Amino acid sequence: MSKHTITLTVNGQEQTHEVDARLLLVHFIRENLNLTGTHIGCDSTSCGACTVHLNGRAVKSCTVFAVQANGKSVETIEALAAAGNLHPLQEGFWEKHGLQCGYCTPGMIMSAKDLLEKNPDPTEEEIRWAISGNLCRCTGYNKIVEAIQYAAEKLREKEPVA
């Protein structure tokens, strides 16, 4: 078995851990770091419930090994309300009823965050495209799209697009 010492930044904090090569990033996040906001929905790279940011890009953490995060930064849903206030995306899901059971929500939000960082003023079509790797069995997606539109607007008010 190969063990590795990894140093990575998780939600802004640098940390060092020892991990087995075969440990998946999602298990590392949930079990070693106890950050259980990141969900496991399918175990087959299909659902996006496990979405986190790796070096700023939304990826399925069930399909990356923890050891691959060595030297990189990982951001999970827990980073969003770290200061105690809801992030505009979280506020949007609250205000627009973007969730029912909530299982898909952390992944949806992390995908939406990646989109809004690249494209602060997306069309409805672009939003639907950006969350097309995230499955929701409850909402029918319309409310999720509205939640992301709400957040996009809020974020633009904060930092007007040039």
Next chain:
Amino acid sequence: MIPGEFDYYSPTTLDEALSLLQEHGDDAKILAGGQSLIPAMRYRLAVPEVLIDINNLTELEYVREDNGHLTIGAMTRESDLEESTLVKEKYHLLADTAEVIADPLVRNMATVGGNLAHSDPANDHPATMLAYNAKIIALGPAGTRVIPIDDFFTGLFENALEENEILTQIRLPRPGPNSGGAYIKVERKVGDYAISAIAVQLTMDGDTCTAARIGLTNLSPTPMRAKNAEQALIGQVITPDVLEAAGQAAAAECNPSADLRGSVDYKRDLTRVLTKRALTKAIERAKGA
């Protein structure tokens, strides 16, 4: 659904990666985007003893034009291809393809080199690279080797790469004047593999087609060209009858199997229709260019 145990290396230079590959031989596998390999390891369909992670070889992440070619580094992520203005402006077939591969989350990890090295006939790049007449550049202990795409795919998940070679680059000839390309894919839902998909790259002289290459996705055990369909076009003035003849030729020469995505008859007829649509779009682009 936890992969078996393996030893892990993350080389920081190509030389280091090559010598690791030499040392571990067929016990080792390269880990690129991991979006095919890690799922396979979780299902224990792949049980490599050693993984050589080449994600730190950022020198293999680029998309640029030189000497009349588009060169793509093997570790270029699908999302970078999708966002490349160069690709959007000049390589329409490739741009069409990049945006229908898997879903945005997978595309943020998945690499172009991995897509071809995996040689899954369900993957979208093989057909596209066949249509572009691409060249695959491989690096091994003896140096660099250029493999024409027509010689690259040798079977289901099999290709001309040696065990000790790394795919480093994909090279596409820049389409000449009056050329156009298109990729049309029908899938059950976003993120799924194609039921049928057609890659076309052609050249027109007025209404006459002077060159055409057509690649087919998920319609045969080995990624294939629709050579009879190409022959039905080349030298012909394009009319609805010629397009229909090409569509019928592709439908007849492909070799799909029945599965959850559909019956053989359905896939063949879909191929006929999609071939006509992809040709029509490619011709429009050739004329507009």
